[in-house]
Amino acid sequence: MSTGAQLLDTTASPGDITRRELYFFNLYRCLEAVVYVGLVFSPFAVDWVRVSRPLLGQAASAVYLVVALALLVSTERLRSRLAGTISTSLLIDIVAASLVLIALTGHSLVPMMLLVNVGIAALLLPHRAYVFATAAALGVAVPYAYQLLSEPGRENNSVETIAVVVAYFIVAALLRYLGGHMRAAEDLAARRGVDLLNLEQINDLIIQRMKTGVLLVDRANHILRINESAWHLIGNPPPNQRELGSAAPELSRRLYHWRHTGKSDQTAVALAHDVPEVIPRFTRLAPNDDTNVLIFLDDTSLLSRRAEELTLSSLGRLSASIAHEIRNPLAAIRYSAQLLAESPELNAEDKRLVDIINNHCTRANDVVENILQLSRRERSRPETIDLNAWVLAFVEDYKQSNDLGQDQLRAVTHNRTLEAMVDPQHLQQVVWNLVQNALRYGRQPNQPARVSVVARLAVDKGPPLLEVIDRGPGIPPKVAAQIFEPFYTTHEYGTGLGLYLAKQMSEASQASLEYVPVAGGGACFRITLTPAGALLASRIAPQSA
Known part of the structure; x- marks a missing residue:
C-alpha cells in the first residue's frame, strides 16, 4: 500500500532536474575557465597555441575563473531566476571566450568549448536557442575580424570560423527541439506524479475508513500497514507495537496455520478484551508468494446488523403491502360506524359500542400510517x-x-x-x-x-x-x-x-x-x-x- 508513495519519493521532480542541470552547467564553466587559465599561463608553449596578448588573456581568464566559481557556489540561489541566470552566464561565457580568442593565436579549442555552453543553454531555455547561437557566433566572429585587421599577414581561418558558426546554429536547433520535448516530458511526468500521489492518498483514505479491518503483514509477522478498524479490533495496541504475535497472538496463530495448511479457521473470535468478534480472512498479494499477506477482519456485529437491516427492510415492504390492503376495508368500517352513530334510534349501549369501533379504527389507522411512514422513509440529507x-x-x-x-x-x-x-x-x-x-x-x-x-x-x-x-x-x-x-x-x-x-x-x-x-x-x-x-x-x- 505504500509502494506508490515510495516510487514518487525516488523519482526526481522537474525542479530537482533543473537544479542538477544548472549545477553541471556551472561546473563545466569552471572546467572551461581552468582550461583558459592553463592556456594563457602555461610556461609550456605548443605549436598551435601562441599567446600574442598575455596580459589580456591572463586578466580575462582569471576573472572568468572567479566568476565561474561564484556561479557554481550560488547555483541554488540563482535557480529562482533561471532564465536570467542562464542568459547572463552565457553572455559572460561568450565575452570571456572572445577576449581569450583575441589573446591567443591558435584558438580552435576555445570555440569548440563554447559550443557546449551554447548547447546546454539551448537545452535549458529552448525558446532562446537561436538568440544564444547568434550571440556565440558574434563572439567568435568579432575576434576573428579583429585579428585580420590588426595582423594583415595572419593566416586566413575563415572556413574554420564559418564552420564553427554553423555548428552553433545546428546544435542550438537540435537541442532546442530536444529541450522542448524534454520539458514536455517533465511536465507530463509531474502531472502523472501528482495524479498518482492523489490516487494513493484517496486509496489510503478509503482503506482507513473501511469498516472491515485490513492489515498487511510480511513473512516475519511484522505489521507493515494497518487501518483504523483493524487497530480497534485487535485491542488498540501501542503505535510502536508492530509484531503481530505480540499485538494479536490468536490472529498470528491462525495466520501460521493458514500459511502451512492453506486452510483458514472461519470461526468467530475476539482478538482482545471488550472488542467485537471477527472472522479473519487471509490472501496473498501475489499468487504462490506469501512474502506479504493481506488480512481482512470481518466484524460479526456489522454482519449481524446488515442482516437485521435487510430483514427489517423486507418486513417493511411486506408490512406496507399489508397496510395498503387494510386501509380500504378499515375506511369502510369507520365510515359505516360514523353513519351508524348519527342514527337517532341508537340507545346508550349501542352508542358505546359504536364509540369502541371508532376508537379502535382510529388506532388501527394510526398503526397503518406509521407502517407506511416506516416503509417510505426518505434518505437522510444532513x-x-x-x-x-x-x-x-x-x-x-x-x-x-x-x-x-x-x-x-x-x-x-x-x-x-x-x-x-x-x-x-x-x-x-x-x-x-x-x-x-x-x-x-x-x-x-x-x-x-x-x-x-x-x-x-x-x-x-x-x-x-x-x-x-x-x-x-x-x-x-x-x-x-x-x-x-x-x-x-x-x-x-x-x-x-x-x-x-x-x-x-x-x-x-x-x-x-x-x-x-x-x-x-x-x-x-x-x-x-x-x-x-x-x-x-x-x-x-x-x-x-
Whole structure:
C-alpha cells in the first residue's frame, strides 16, 4: 500500500532536474575557465597555441575563473531566476571566450568549448536557442575580424570560423527541439506524479475508513500497514507495537496455520478484551508468494446488523403491502360506524359500542400510517443548523399549531452558538413526536404538563444535545428498556411505533436517541447530534517505517 508513495519519493521532480542541470552547467564553466587559465599561463608553449596578448588573456581568464566559481557556489540561489541566470552566464561565457580568442593565436579549442555552453543553454531555455547561437557566433566572429585587421599577414581561418558558426546554429536547433520535448516530458511526468500521489492518498483514505479491518503483514509477522478498524479490533495496541504475535497472538496463530495448511479457521473470535468478534480472512498479494499477506477482519456485529437491516427492510415492504390492503376495508368500517352513530334510534349501549369501533379504527389507522411512514422513509440529507435558533423556532411553531391549554412548553437555549449536522426534516418529526408524548403522558395527576425543549453542549465540550424533558412520573426501568422496540406500548390506544420511528430517523442522521431518567421525577429523551464540521474518523494508525 505504500509502494506508490515510495516510487514518487525516488523519482526526481522537474525542479530537482533543473537544479542538477544548472549545477553541471556551472561546473563545466569552471572546467572551461581552468582550461583558459592553463592556456594563457602555461610556461609550456605548443605549436598551435601562441599567446600574442598575455596580459589580456591572463586578466580575462582569471576573472572568468572567479566568476565561474561564484556561479557554481550560488547555483541554488540563482535557480529562482533561471532564465536570467542562464542568459547572463552565457553572455559572460561568450565575452570571456572572445577576449581569450583575441589573446591567443591558435584558438580552435576555445570555440569548440563554447559550443557546449551554447548547447546546454539551448537545452535549458529552448525558446532562446537561436538568440544564444547568434550571440556565440558574434563572439567568435568579432575576434576573428579583429585579428585580420590588426595582423594583415595572419593566416586566413575563415572556413574554420564559418564552420564553427554553423555548428552553433545546428546544435542550438537540435537541442532546442530536444529541450522542448524534454520539458514536455517533465511536465507530463509531474502531472502523472501528482495524479498518482492523489490516487494513493484517496486509496489510503478509503482503506482507513473501511469498516472491515485490513492489515498487511510480511513473512516475519511484522505489521507493515494497518487501518483504523483493524487497530480497534485487535485491542488498540501501542503505535510502536508492530509484531503481530505480540499485538494479536490468536490472529498470528491462525495466520501460521493458514500459511502451512492453506486452510483458514472461519470461526468467530475476539482478538482482545471488550472488542467485537471477527472472522479473519487471509490472501496473498501475489499468487504462490506469501512474502506479504493481506488480512481482512470481518466484524460479526456489522454482519449481524446488515442482516437485521435487510430483514427489517423486507418486513417493511411486506408490512406496507399489508397496510395498503387494510386501509380500504378499515375506511369502510369507520365510515359505516360514523353513519351508524348519527342514527337517532341508537340507545346508550349501542352508542358505546359504536364509540369502541371508532376508537379502535382510529388506532388501527394510526398503526397503518406509521407502517407506511416506516416503509417510505426518505434518505437522510444532513446539513448544518444553528441548534439554538432551531429550538426557538420549533417551540413557536408547535404552539401556533396546537392548543396547549394549561400545559406549558418552553425552549431552553445555550449561551453560545451551537451548530450541529442533522437532517432538519427528520429532526422536526422526531422532536414533534417526543413533545407530543411528553404533553400526553409526562404529567402528574390532575396537573398541567410542563415540557422543556433544551439545546446544550455535553459536558467537557462534548457534542451538541437536544433534550425533551417533562416533569411527569417518569418511566419505570423495566419499561424504559423496551420503549424503543417496535410495537411495544403501555397505552391502550398506542401503536408502539412512534419511539421506534424516532430512533430510526435519529440514527439515519448520525444522531442517537436515548431515554435518561430525571432526578426528582420526570423523563428526558436526549438526542446526541453530530457537531458541524466534525470528521467521521481520524487516521490514527501509524505509517510503516
